Amino acid sequence: MKTFSISETISELRFLLAENDISRASRKMLDVTKEFDLPGEVELLAHEVRIAHNNLQNESQVVDPAIIEKCRFFVSYIEQHKEYYEDFISKIDHGTLPVYSGIGISKRFWSGNSPFYLQPSDINLYTGQITGVVGENGNGKTTLLRIIAGELLSDTGDISYPILGLKAGQWYKIKNQIAFIPQRIDKWHGTLLDNLSFYATMHGIKDAENNKQVTYILHRLGLDRFKHLKWSEISSGYRLRFELAKMLMWRPKLLVLDEPLANLDINAQQLFLQDLKFIIKSIRFPLSIILSSQALHEVESVADNIIFIKQGQTLYSGSQKEFGQERQYNTFEIAGSFSRESLTQVMQLIPGYKIEDSGTVFLISVPVDFTPEEFLQTLLINKIRLNYFRDISFSTRKLFKKDF
Amino acid sequence: MLSFFAPRFLKRLDQRLLLSSPILWLSKLHYVIYYTVILWLLTGLIALVIPINLADMVNNGIYYTFFTIISIVLLCVWIYRNAIFNIESDYGNRKVTDEYKVFFINFLCVFLLFSYSYPFTYIYNARVANTLSEEELVSEINTLNVAEPFFVKSYYDYREVQIKKDSIIADDQTDYQSYTYKYDINDYHSWNKYTPYRLTTDSNKVQGILSSYQQQLSFNRLRKNDSQALQAIQNYISILRKHDVKFDYEASYVLSRYKSLCREPIDFNNESYKTYDYTVDFGRVETILRNVCDAKFDPVFVLRWEFNLVVFYFVFYITLAFMLFKTVRWQQFLVTVVSFILLPILVFIFSMLLGFGSGRGSETIFMTTLLLIYLVAVGFSLSFMVHPKKFNAFKSICMQIVYVCTPVFFLYLIFYLDENTDIFWRGKYYYNDYAIQEAVSSNSFTSPSTSFQMGQLLYEEQYKYYRALFENLIWASMAFGIFFHISFFMVFMKEQFLKMKALPKNK
Numbered sequence: 001m002k003t004f005s006i007s008e009t010i011s012e013l014r015f016l017l018a019e020n021d022i023s024r025a026s027r028k029m030l031d032v033t034k035e036f037d038l039p040g041e042v043e044l045l046a047h048e049v050r051i052a053h054n055n056l057q058n059e060s061q062v063v064d065p066a067i068i069e070k071c072r073f074f075v076s077y078i079e080q081h082k083e084y085y086e087d088f089i090s091k092i093d094h095g096t097l098p099v100y101s102g103i104g105i106s107k108r109f110w111s112g113n114s115p116f117y118l119q120p121s122d123i124n125l126y127t128g129q130i131t132g133v134v135g136e137n138g139n140g141k142t143t144l145l146r147i148i149a150g151e152l153l154s155d156t157g158d159i160s161y162p163i164l165g166l167k168a169g170q171w172y173k174i175k176n177q178i179a180f181i182p183q184r185i186d187k188w189h190g191t192l193l194d195n196l197s198f199y200a201t202m203h204g205i206k207d208a209e210n211n212k213q214v215t216y217i218l219h220r221l222g223l224d225r226f227k228h229l230k231w232s233e234i235s236s237g238y239r240l241r242f243e244l245a246k247m248l249m250w251r252p253k254l255l256v257l258d259e260p261l262a263n264l265d266i267n268a269q270q271l272f273l274q275d276l277k278f279i280i281k282s283i284r285f286p287l288s289i290i291l292s293s294q295a296l297h298e299v300e301s302v303a304d305n306i307i308f309i310k311q312g313q314t315l316y317s318g319s320q321k322e323f324g325q326e327r328q329y330n331t332f333e334i335a336g337s338f339s340r341e342s343l344t345q346v347m348q349l350i351p352g353y354k355i356e357d358s359g360t361v362f363l364i365s366v367p368v369d370f371t372p373e374e375f376l377q378t379l380l381i382n383k384i385r386l387n388y389f390r391d392i393s394f395s396t397r398k399l400f401k402k403d404f
Numbered sequence: 405m406l407s408f409f410a411p412r413f414l415k416r417l418d419q420r421l422l423l424s425s426p427i428l429w430l431s432k433l434h435y436v437i438y439y440t441v442i443l444w445l446l447t448g449l450i451a452l453v454i455p456i457n458l459a460d461m462v463n464n465g466i467y468y469t470f471f472t473i474i475s476i477v478l479l480c481v482w483i484y485r486n487a488i489f490n491i492e493s494d495y496g497n498r499k500v501t502d503e504y505k506v507f508f509i510n511f512l513c514v515f516l517l518f519s520y521s522y523p524f525t526y527i528y529n530a531r532v533a534n535t536l537s538e539e540e541l542v543s544e545i546n547t548l549n550v551a552e553p554f555f556v557k558s559y560y561d562y563r564e565v566q567i568k569k570d571s572i573i574a575d576d577q578t579d580y581q582s583y584t585y586k587y588d589i590n591d592y593h594s595w596n597k598y599t600p601y602r603l604t605t606d607s608n609k610v611q612g613i614l615s616s617y618q619q620q621l622s623f624n625r626l627r628k629n630d631s632q633a634l635q636a637i638q639n640y641i642s643i644l645r646k647h648d649v650k651f652d653y654e655a656s657y658v659l660s661r662y663k664s665l666c667r668e669p670i671d672f673n674n675e676s677y678k679t680y681d682y683t684v685d686f687g688r689v690e691t692i693l694r695n696v697c698d699a700k701f702d703p704v705f706v707l708r709w710e711f712n713l714v715v716f717y718f719v720f721y722i723t724l725a726f727m728l729f730k731t732v733r734w735q736q737f738l739v740t741v742v743s744f745i746l747l748p749i750l751v752f753i754f755s756m757l758l759g760f761g762s763g764r765g766s767e768t769i770f771m772t773t774l775l776l777i778y779l780v781a782v783g784f785s786l787s788f789m790v791h792p793k794k795f796n797a798f799k800s801i802c803m804q805i806v807y808v809c810t811p812v813f814f815l816y817l818i819f820y821l822d823e824n825t826d827i828f829w830r831g832k833y834y835y836n837d838y839a840i841q842e843a844v845s846s847n848s849f850t851s852p853s854t855s856f857q858m859g860q861l862l863y864e865e866q867y868k869y870y871r872a873l874f875e876n877l878i879w880a881s882m883a884f885g886i887f888f889h890i891s892f893f894m895v896f897m898k899e900q901f902l903k904m905k906a907l908p909k910n911k
Contacts (some may be wrong), residue, residue, distance in 0.1 A: 110910050146908075153794045153908040169792065171906035175495040189488035194422065198489055201426045202496030210423045 001397045004035050004283045006078070006085045013075045022063050022071070026050040027278070030220045035284050036085055042077050048124060050219040052280040092283050097162040099254045099288040100125040100148055101222055104157035107143055118143050120156060121314035123307065125254065127163065127286035130276060132303035132320070134296050134396055140312045141292040142183070142258050148290060149180035149256040163253060176203075179247035183259040192234070192242055193218075193227040196249055203250030217245045221275060237268040241275075247294055255279070257291035261298060265279070267293060273302045296397055308396045315399055324394040327352070329365040331398045332375055335388035350375075361388065363398070416437055429503060430489055431509040432482060439478070440516040444523045447471055451527035458535060458647070458692040464528055471521040479517045483726060486510075490730050492902055503895045511723045518719060525706045541696060542612040544643050548689065549614060549624045551640040553592035554633065554662045556681055563591035565669050576644035586669035589662070595619045598690055600697035610701070633659055647689050653682070689753050720811070720886070724894075728804060731901040734795050740804040747777065772821050778813065781805040789900055795907040803904065807897045811889040816882035818874070828874035829867050 009032060014138050016025035029046035032038070038046075038052045052067045078085070092271040106120040125131055125148070133141045146152035147159070150171055167172050196217065200210045218224045221241050226234055234242070242258055247255060280289055293299045300306065300320060308316040316323060340357060347353045347364065354365040366375060372391045377388060392398050410418075414434060421429035428434075450467065457463060491498060536544070553561075565588045595616035596604050603613055614622065626633045638656040644651045705711050729737050751773045759766025785800035809816075820829045 138666050150908050161453070171908070172495055172902050175906050176497065195489075197422050198426060198429070199494065199496075201423060201429075202491045202494070202498075204497045206424050 004031070004089065004281045006082055006089065010075060010079055010082065012297055013071070013078075017068065017071050017075070020063060020068075022049065022053045022056075022067065025071055026053045027220060029071065030178040030216060031278055032074075034216060034220075035282065036088065036256060038077075042074060045074045047215065047219055049074070051224065054219070054222060054224055057085075063205055076403060077097060077253070079084055089283055091359040092147070095163070096126075098126050099161060099163045100290075102148065102154070102157060102162050105139075105144075105147055105153065105154045105159065105301040106156045107147060109143075111115055111138070116312060117145075118147075118312045119307075119314065121307075123148070123317060125288040127253070127288050128280060129288055130280050130302050131290040131305040131307060132299035133290060133307045133309065134294075134299060135292075135309035136400065137294075141309055141311045142301050144182075144307070144309065145256050145258050145290065148254075150175055151180065161254075178251045178256065179250075179252035179254070180256045181243050181258065181260060182249060183262060185243050188231040188242070191228055192223070196227075196242075196246055199246050200249040205250065209258045213249055217249055220278075221245050224273075236263045236332070237265065237272075240264065240272065244272075244275065251285040251287070252392050253287050255289045257289065259292055259294070261295045262271040264384045267356070269298055271376055273298055277302050294305060296395070296400075300395055306396050308399045310399065321394075323396060324398075327393060328368055330368055330370060330372065330375070330391070332372065333361050333388070333390040333397065334364060334379070334386055335361040336384065336386040338384050343384060344380060345385055349378060349382075363392075365398075368393075410435065410438065426489075426491060426496070426508065427505055430486055430491070431506075431513055432485055433509055433513055434520065436482065436513045436516050440519065442631065443520045447520050447524035448527050451524040453696075456526075456528075456531055456535065458695050458746045459688045461532075461695055462671050464525065466520045467524055467528070471524060472518075475518045475520055479514065479722070482513060482517060486726070487730060490816060492731055492905065495906065500895055500899070501899045505891075506727060507894060510726060511719060514726075515715075518715065522706050522763065526704050529699050529704045532695060537631040538610055538700070539612075541693070542610060543698070545600075545603075545693060546612070546614050546619075547636070547639045548643060548693075549619045550626065551636040552594075552597050553627075554621055554637050554658055555640070555682065555686070556589055556662055556665050557686060558671055559587035559589075561592060561594035561597075562587045562589050563593050564588075565591075567669065576776070576804055584671070586671050588669045589665040592620075592623070598693055600694045602701060603697060619909065630659065644684070644686075644689060647692050649685055649688050651684050660876075664861050689721075721808075724808065724811070727808060727894075727898075728799075728901075730802055731898060732804060732905060733797075736800040736804065737900050739797075739799050743801065743805065744808070748774070751777070768824050771823060775816070775820060778805070781809075785900070791909060795904060795909045800901075800904055803897065803900060807893075807901075811885045811892055812882075814885045814888075815878065818877045818881045822874055826878075827870075829870035830874075832867060852865065 003043045009028060012026055013028055016022075016028065026049040027047065030050055033043045033046045047069055049070055052064065056063070100123070102121070102124065103149075104120045105118075107118040109116055116138075121144075123131075123144075133144060143152065150159075161174055163175075164174060164177055172264050176298060182269045190260075193214070196214045197210055200206075200213050205213055209287075218227055221244065223238065223241060223245060226238060226242075231239065240263070240331060244260075260272060276289055276291075279287070290301065303320050305318060306316060306320045306323060307314060340355070341360070344355060347355060350366050350370060352367045356363040364375070376389065390397075417431075417434050418429065421434065447467075454463065454467075548746045556562075564585050566583050567586055568583055575722070601612060626636050634655050640659075641651050641653075643657060696729060728740075732740075751770055754775060755766040755769035759769050781802040784799050785806050788796065788799040788803065822830050826832060
């Protein structure tokens with residue numbers, strides 16, 4: 001579980017300022033303003049820095065020294081009050097109840113002309129954790145997310161939302177605290193700013209607080225420039241970010257994202273995942289995030305837990321770190337300018353190996369005592385020229401293997 | 405677009421409401437009030453400046469229609485602006501009492517949007533009423549009525565006389581052949597020609613209008629004195645010309661023509677008489693006086709309770725339908741709207757088919773089937789309320805039918821009972837007891853002397869009592885239906901709709 005740490009934040013900010021990385025430093029500063037009630041002038045500094053950054057033509061443009069100075073003042077203020085804020089964090093206790101608990105959840109339905117069965121599974125989602133749902137297309141990821149978000153009725157099992165303290169059936173109140181972003185986002189009408197303000201207001205965030213929250217989220221997600229535009233005037237990447245902003249505005253307890261990375265370019269994906277990492281760290285407004293995606297490695301880079309679904313069956317549901325701890329093989333993904341024959345000749349030097357050609361890459365499995373370094377060394381010695389290598393021993397990527 | 409024309413203070417208010425009161429912000433009540441005031445002033449100004457044509461009040465209707473079209477366009481804009489943001493669709497925070505707030509605000513908005521024609525109609529009517537003072541109106545009516553017999557325009561206005569044909573021997577069989585009928589111009593009988601109908605039936609409305617008898621006396625005095633007669637005719641012509649009626653004849657001509665026609669009764673087949681007829685639009689003055697009188701003594705139609713009752717139900721149902729649209733899924737709402745169009749047609753066809761040859765009135769079958777549909781919808785709605793587990797489109801539609809029909813259900817029930825039972829004595833007077841009808845219409849009924857007549861009187865009183873009860877129950881059921889819906893049912897159903905909407909779907 002990732003939580004906000006004031007010491008880590010200060011040292012990170014110092015490092016970023018030393019590197020002149022105003023982009024990340026300004027976001028970090030805004031994160032601090034979200035977690036603590038800072039004096040107005042200090043909070044304003046964070047916004048000023050962020051606006052200054054947003055106004056830069058490009059990342060390489062020289063930053064005004066006055067802005068750097070403001071950042072330094074901000075950091076020094078936090079450092080001076082470090083003990084107070086650490087004490088504030090230590091007093092916060094969100095308990096150990098899961099946000100969502102689903103026991104024996106299953107769903108059977110017809111998809112076109114073929115039957116589909118999402119087999120029973122147990123899933124618990126906790127605050128401060130990101131859960132990634134991975135699997136091939138049409139294997140039940142969206143079905144599972146819709147059940148969790150209360151959009152789809154499960155055939156069997158018990159669903160509860162313990163942390164919300166609501167009884168089963170109180171769906172309006174439950175959904176009042178669950179944010180579900182489907183793959184296809186509904187169009188917004190009116191200006192983006194009006195939408196954000198309205199969603200905050202209707203969830204009880206009013207007047208000055210509303211203004212503050214909207215300003216914060218716009219600056220934090222870098223959306224300030226677009227706030228007066230309309231839905232049709234922004235790209236799909238920004239639409240997703242605005243949708244995320246809208247949902248975060250009212251501080252839901254559970255954020256359900258169905259294929260959020262699907263329409264994003266690689267930079268937008270990275271930015272979005274960074275946002276998720278920041279969101280999940282919040283101690284003041286803790287929430288749980290569950291997302292499905294095909295971008296396996298990107299999801300694994302941010303997820304605490306992984307659920308792998310294959311043909312409706314949950315093959316793995318648990319901690320991402322624990323995955324592969326009891327493996328019998330180390331598995332590597334490689335690609336390069338070599339033929340399968342030459343690779344097979346080399347692999348014969350390693351007893352108990354397996355090769356799977358997945359078209360663009362080879363998946364090599366070797367006994368667990370054969371380390372990645374030894375594997376790479378073997379390939380290099382035998383003149384196998386690699387241009388891609390990934391150790392997927394701890395990744396659910398290997399669950400995609402045909403023989404799994 | 406609308407905000408583009410709005411002043412800065414309104415935009416500031418809009419921004420403030422956005423941050424503090426989502427319900428008010430959504431309703432755009434501030435914009436509605438602002439544009440209503442502008443349009444009231446505008447329509448009032450139009451009513452002040454447009455030329456009045458007293459002889460043709462169609463203008464009034466055209467402008468009313470025009471303003472109604474503007475209202476409908478603005479209503480569509482308002483509905484769109486309101487519907488694009490939805491608290492319920494996104495599971496926003498809400499209190500049970502919010503529904504009252506939403507209802508009254510939306511009701512006010514819809515009413516204001518439909519009120520643009522009120523100032524126009526009121527001001528235009530006032531202008532028409534003030535074109536003639538009460539004294540002028542009375543004077544013109546009397547002048548025209550008294551001198552009217554001099555202007556021989558139609559022999560039907562004069563008494564018909566029977567004249568014996570000298571050459572034919574009369575007997576019972578040939579009587580119709582032995583007499584001819586002519587018109588005696590000396591004997592005018594169409595008095596009150598220019599008195600608007602409501603003044604002849606209600607003389608209390610205005611003092612000074614001469615009765616038929618008084619008109620006759622005045623006319624008889626005039627015809628004995630040529631100079632007075634000429635003056636009266638001249639006054640008559642002046643009034644015609646004042647109201648833009650083209651009259652090219654001299655007063656002396658009118659008098660001499662009258663006198664010549666008075667010499668002997670006129671045969672209406674006489675071609676020479678017809679050639680002397682006036683080709684003048686006398687009807688224009690009649691219309692003008694009637695219109696002025698209507699404007700003076702009749703309440704403006706937009707202020708009549710019948711009109712406003714219709715407006716109330718219209719606004720009420722627009723408000724209700726719009727609130728329903730925002731509370732349920734649009735697909736089911738659409739099906740409900742189509743159901744409300746198709747169901748009565750299908751039930752009508754069904755009742756016609758079933759009623760044909762079965763001996764039972766198709767009207768009864770029609771009304772009973774509609775009642776049954778409502779009760780079935782109530783049944784399905786209750787089944788959802790008892791066990792709400794998953795979203796069910798059919799039950800959602802049933803609930804919507806119940807929601808829309810309940811405000812008029814009690815009224816319908818009263819009509820149903822009256823139509824299909826004798827509980828309110830509907831059939832007893834008109835269909836069953838001819839003797840009672842006879843007795844009621846006879847003079848003896850006013851002072852009953854026999855026990856039979858006493859019985860008849862009692863019967864009649866009972867009839868009157870139950871019919872009065874029926875009338876009162878109509879009003880009571882209308883009021884109760886609206887009160888019940890607004891005070892309790894609307895909020896209760898809203899909770900059910902939201903419960904339904906938030907439920908997980910089956911697929």
